[in-house]
Amino acid sequence: MKERKPSGEKQYANATAWLASQSLEQYAGQWIAYTPSGIIARNISLAKLMEEVAKSGIEQTPVYLRVPEGAVIT
């Protein structure tokens, strides 16, 4: 039986669980793209970040987050 790729929403849940365990202080002020496996790329520009993600050839749907400056998301 062919393995089905999880939906974007399902991947999102796993990515959110991954994010909750991370400290993102080092990325403050930057955009990050992440999946359940971790951060794929980071950049201060969302456009450049999306280009990097496209070039990486990753099949999973990444979540994009701009990490706030002066605050840590938990």
Add this chain to the structure above:
Amino acid sequence: MLNVVFQYNEKRFYSIAMIDSGADYSLLRLDVAKEGLGIPIEELEVMDGPLGISGKQLKVVEVQIEMGIVRNGILVWKDWLPFRVPIDPESQPAQILIGRDPFFYFFRIDFRMGFTKDEELGKFILYPEEKRRQPNRYIKPPSVDIK
């Protein structure tokens, strides 16, 4: 923070938004609108937006975007919401903000503390708004003249 997915035409953008009960309207960052969703901002009519932190009048465009809420891997809600996008790159919100109108007509929102051992952390709880009060039954409280 709210796990959201935005859709505009065929483009989807998964991100995290912040519920802001102090904001009249929802605000989307310019980079998310242009690069993330491919919205032709230049073609939209510019209008006056809210006052920025510095007190400067923000110029914004308004756009309808389909927003979904993702919870435990399931799309639990989806609807069209108006978002205002500040057009000045120097006056961007730090995050995507979900303001009161119209989101708070769809959900009753509590902010509750004591969910974690961290005293600074609270949690938003969203309930679908099902039994809305009738606006015509509202009685404005009398003003109190304090001398």
